Amino acid sequence: MSRALQPSEELVELDAEAVRSWCARTLDALGREREEIDAINVYPVADGDTGTNLYLTAEAAHRAVEAVFDVCEPDTAETVRAMAHGALVGARGNSGTILSQLFRGMAGVLAEGCDGDHLARALAEAARAARQAVAHPVEGTILTVASAAAGACAAGGGLVEVARKAHDGAGTALAATSGQLAVLERAGVVDAGGRGLVTVLGALLETVTGQAPPSPVTAPAAPAPREERCPTEGGPAYEVIYLLEADDAAVELLRARLDALGESLVVVGGDGLWNVHVHVDDAGAAVEAGVEAGRPHRIRITHFASDTEAADGRGEPAQRAVVAVVPGEGLAGLCAEAGATTVRTRPGEQPTGDELVDAIRRAHAREVVLLPNDAESRQTAVAAAERVRAEGIRVALIPTRAAVQGIAALAVHEPGRRFDEDVVAMTAAAGATRYAELAVAERQSFTSAGVCQAGDVLGLIEGDVAVIGEDLTETARTVLDRMLSAGGELVTLVVADDAPPELAPDLERHVRRGYLAVDTITYHAGAGAPPLLIGVE
Structure with a gap:
């Protein structure tokens, strides 16, 4: 001082x-x-x-x-x-x-x-x-x-x-x-x-x-x-705030869209980084508008008042489903057990719009929560959501950028809640989850962490290469330490079938020894998934 x-x-x-x-x-x-x-x-x-x-x-x-x-x-x-x-x-x-x-x-x-x-x-x-x-x-x-x-x-x-x-x-x-x-x-x-x-x-x-x-x-x-006191009556139910990476032109369009959705709209920032604040009744639509404008993160949604009426207004829960894009058969099974309709992909591949539309239709629900679980798939997911909305299906797109964020969202999913409340809870859980992935370089290339060679292990945090290593386990430990340096309460490990069998137990011990207050949970992704996915909540 x-x-x-x-x-x-x-x-x-x-x-x-x-x-x-x-x-x-x-x-x-x-x-x-x-x-x-x-x-x-x-x-x-x-x-x-x-x-x-x-x-x-x-x-x-x-x-x-x-x-x-x-x-x-x-x-x-x-x-x-x-x-x-x-x-x-x-x-x-x-x-x-x-x-x-x-x-x-x-x-x-x-x-x-x-x-x-x-x-x-x-x-x-x-x-x-x-x-x-x-x-x-x-x-x-x-x-x-x-x-x-x-x-x-x-x-x-x-x-x-x-x-x-x-x-x-x-x-x-x-x-x-x-x-x-x-x-x-x-x-x-x-x-x-x-x-x-x-x-x-x-x-x-x-x-x-x-x-x-x-x-x-x-x-x-x-x-x-x-x-x-006499608070303002009849106002929107939710406060939505998020950071947004977007250019000026996209933000101007976003202002117009959010202004039509709600009130108390404030958009501050510049030079590619913005803080968006708005009061709305449809929190999912406000977040989806951010997805269309750029890359929203640090999403915070607050429900101003409790409202326990059912979504259809007759005291009965509306029929609802979750559609999740996942890599690997193991994750597909895990999400299916949680009640989700899944779209499986291979590493490096994104689902097509037709595949997403087909999955939403297969869910046979009036209300659908869509989890793309990949930053590169967001525009495809936005377009698919618009197509099925024309058929009378209510769709909320949660901008999950990794499978571990989708898992976090599914963990708090409750079909018996009002639709908006469910979307708020799932969005908040996903937004509170930082994510990382380990991959093996296929060829020499330049990355944000330096030059990598074919066969190097790449540790990607939030989509950017942060660590280049030779050993999968050592690289994973380094990635975990970097993520947990910012705090965390729960580590989620998603391990592929072809990863070393001692990888998950070694990382669990590493977390227990170095971070006493942090819990760890491990899932098996099965075949066709990246070697390791990491989530920190």
């Missing part, structure tokens, strides 16, 4: 250590005020988690900054970019997603300079970028507070002067939010997201002056008890 300023000291320019300090102070402040902010969260959904989401977003930003300092002595530009990137990747909820875009907007200007004039310009760019990211901006929210902060210091000045004007302007705007939104006025509170932004700007002011500003006004009057 950087040196704390004495109360008599003031900064004239933000350097890398000051930005680091700002991140740490923001995290500390949001940690202290998280419960208070949660307690006043009534818009856009009264789910009481805005403070928590802002804290988790700030934690991701802080973690990214600390990671940069762990490996080098970064300059200011590198530090602010790390802060923005960390917030983008770790953004949670509506307000957290907007906060990440505010950081991103500021980073672009602060990378050029960090005096008072640059800070004023950075705040203006942040407010503009955040409004542009929200499909339908609403006054009386964090956007209003951000614009007020930028407007208060538009004339520029010294760093301390700008930081103080921005904080004061944001605080004044925050107090007025209760009169701008009826739901806030009924609850007797100010906007929770705006309240969090004032806290972030307060941490900045403390960073440049060495003195903590007074806490902002939370409510113009005593807030009503939580159970008496």
Whole structure:
């Protein structure tokens, strides 16, 4: 942690250590005020988690900054970019997603300079970028507070002067939010997201002056008890958030599609990486839209309220099936035991659209969950789903990119639940599973891990070659260690018939010895599968 300023000291320019300090102070402040902010969260959904989401977003930003300092002595530009990137990747909820875009907007200007004039310009760019990211901006929210902060210091000045004007302007705007939104006025509170932004700007002011500003006004009057508040009624049932790798043109189409599907749409990011947030009734369709736009991952789906009615509205479970694409006869049998209709493939092959359509029809169900289990098959799966929807079959495509993700989804599948709830649970399970595969190189080639020779063992993590080795077991251990370095609770091993017989037992012992809290489960893929598939949940 950087040196704390004495109360008599003031900064004239933000350097890398000051930005680091700002991140740490923001995290500390949001940690202290998280419960208070949660307690006043009534818009856009009264789910009481805005403070928590802002804290988790700030934690991701802080973690990214600390990671940069762990490996080098970064300059200011590198530090602010790390802060923005960390917030983008770790953004949670509506307000957290907007906060990440505010950081991103500021980073672009602060990378050029960090005096008072640059800070004023950075705040203006942040407010503009955040409004542009929200499909339908609403006054009386964090956007209003951000614009007020930028407007208060538009004339520029010294760093301390700008930081103080921005904080004061944001605080004044925050107090007025209760009169701008009826739901806030009924609850007797100010906007929770705006309240969090004032806290972030307060941490900045403390960073440049060495003195903590007074806490902002939370409510113009005593807030009503939580159970008496008036949340927005009739809103969508699910919050869907995911990271998306896609180009700008695809994201513009995605915005239009998600805007038609739901509300509270926020799409932030750029340079090929985006954070997508939307409230919808059809969570599967929101995820599928991401699949069509690019590569979604880190998918998080939250059900706002419990609804136990059956999918057909008559209290009876709808007829449902799962169609899974799997390599190897052993996996096909395993998935069939779990109730899935399977499409078998060979390593390196993808199913055709006709094969997927035929499998969906063979399932004889009104509702079908489709698990392609291969990143290369997603467009084929999207097209197949569209074909059978024209026949009146409801299809949800879960963008599983490996068989182990499909296994994780099947493990939580419950036909008796409402269709959307089942899709949410299966999508969350698949999205929480990192995957790897071991293969044997057929020829010399260039990979992301270097040049491999024919016969080398390749360890692919999330589709990219990460390890090149000579021995299958040693390479598998290395891959496991890399995956578990990021944490995990359950390792799934899927072993082909032609793999060495001691491979699975050796890896199970390796996990038990090195990772005491991690469980291991092994499946046999049978013939026609890659030597080893690994999943880490």
